[in-house]
Amino acid sequence: MITSAYIHIPFCRRKCNYCTFASFTEINLKNTYINNLCKEIQHRYKGEKLKTLYIGGGTPSLLDISDIKRVLSLFVFDSDYEITCEVNPENLSSAWLQSLFQSGINRISIGAQSFNDKLLKIIGRKHSVKDIFNTVINARNAGFSNISVDLIYGIPNQSVCDVSSSVITACELDLEHISTYGLKIEPGSFFYKNLPKNLPDEDMQADMYLKINEICHKYGYHHYEISNFAKKNFISKHNLNYWNAKEYYGFGCASAGYENLVRYSHLSSIEKYCLNPLNLTDLFVLNTQYLLEEYIFLGLRKAEGISTNEIYKKFNINFDNKYEKILSKYSKYFVKTNDRYSLTENGFLISNCILSEFIN
Ligand code: SF4
The missing domain is CATH 3.20.20.70 (Aldolase class I)
Incomplete structure (x- = not known):
C-alpha cells in the first residue's frame, strides 16, 4: 500500500x-x-x-x-x-x-x-x-x-x-x-x-x-x-x-512517482501538464535485477546500510558471494556488523563511485 x-x-x-x-x-x-x-x-x-x-x-x-x-x-x-x-x-x-x-x-x-x-x-x-x-x-x-x-x-x-x-x-x-x-x-x-x-x-x-x-x-x-x-x-x-525503495505518488508537473513496480514522471512544462494532468511519461517497469540494484544503491546511502538477510529473503541471492569483487575492492570503505553492510564516512565521500559498481 x-x-x-x-x-x-x-x-x-x-x-x-x-x-x-x-x-x-x-x-x-x-x-x-x-x-x-x-x-x-x-x-x-x-x-x-x-x-x-x-x-x-x-x-x-x-x-x-x-x-x-x-x-x-x-x-x-x-x-x-x-x-x-x-x-x-x-x-x-x-x-x-x-x-x-x-x-x-x-x-x-x-x-x-x-x-x-x-x-x-x-x-x-x-x-x-x-x-x-x-x-x-x-x-x-x-x-x-x-x-x-x-x-x-x-x-x-x-x-x-x-x-x-x-x-x-x-x-x-x-x-x-x-x-x-x-x-x-x-x-x-x-x-x-x-x-x-x-x-x-x-x-x-x-x-x-x-x-x-x-x-x-x-x-x-x-x-x-x-x-x-x-x-x-x-x-x-x-x-x-x-531510500527504503518504497512506493510513492508523484503529483504535479516534473514530479516522479513509483507505483505498482512502475516508475514514472510528469512533463516539466506547466502548460503541457495543465493540458492533461493525468498524462504520465517515462514509464519504466522494474524487473527483479533493477529492484535488487535499487535496494542496494538506495540502502547504502543510509548510515544503517543494507541487510544481507533481507536481500536473501527478497531476492534469493547471497550478497557476499554475488558482490565479492566489489566488497573486496572497496573493503576499507565498508563496515560489516552482523548481517548488515554500511559505508564509512570516507565511503560516503566516494559513494558515487562505489554505488555505480553495483549497477549492471
Ligand atoms: S530557482 Fe527556485 S527551485 Fe531553483 S534553486 Fe532557486 S528557489 Fe530552488
Missing part, C-alpha cells in the same frame, strides 16, 4: 544561478496549475492513509494558504503523519507561517543555503541571512517543532571556514534537521553558461564535506544519510521512504 506522496509546486520569483529544477517565473499560471493539480490528485489518489506528504518545488511558500488547504483536503492521513512544506525565506510573514502550521503542515524545510550574505548573492538567492533568522523565529512562534534547513557547499569563493561557520550557525539554531548538498554546475543553469571563477575543486569540496560531518556530529546530530543529519527522532520519514 502506498503511504507517501510528493507534490511539485513549480513557481519561483526568479531563477537561482545554480538551479536546474523545474521552476518557472510565470506565477500568473498558479490558479490554473492548482486546479489541474487537484484534478490529478482526485483522479489518481486511491484514498490510502498517507504517512508522509512532501510539498516541494520550486517555491511552495509562494502559494496562498487557501491553496495549500485545498490540496491537503484531498488526502486522508495516518494519525502519525509527517507533512513537509519547503519554504524560501523571502518575506515570509509570521501570519502566513501561523496559518501554514494551522493548516496541518507539521514540518518545514527552509532553503537557507548559506549563512553568509555575500555567498547568497553569488548563487543568486533572493533572501538574506537576516531573512533566514526571521523565518526560523517566526516558524518556532507559529508552533513548528520540526524544522530542517538546506545548506550548499562548494559555492564560488567559499572556504572551508565559511562552510564551518554556516553549519555551526544552523546547529546553534538548534534545528531538528540539516541537509547539505555539494554545488554541481549542471546544463541548464546560469552557472553552466557563465562558469563562475573561484569554484572550490573536488578536494576542497571533500574537505568541506568532512568538516560538515565533524561539526554536526559534535552538536549531536545523527548522520543518517549521505547528505542528511537529524536530531534524535527527527529523521525525514518522507525521504526515508525513498
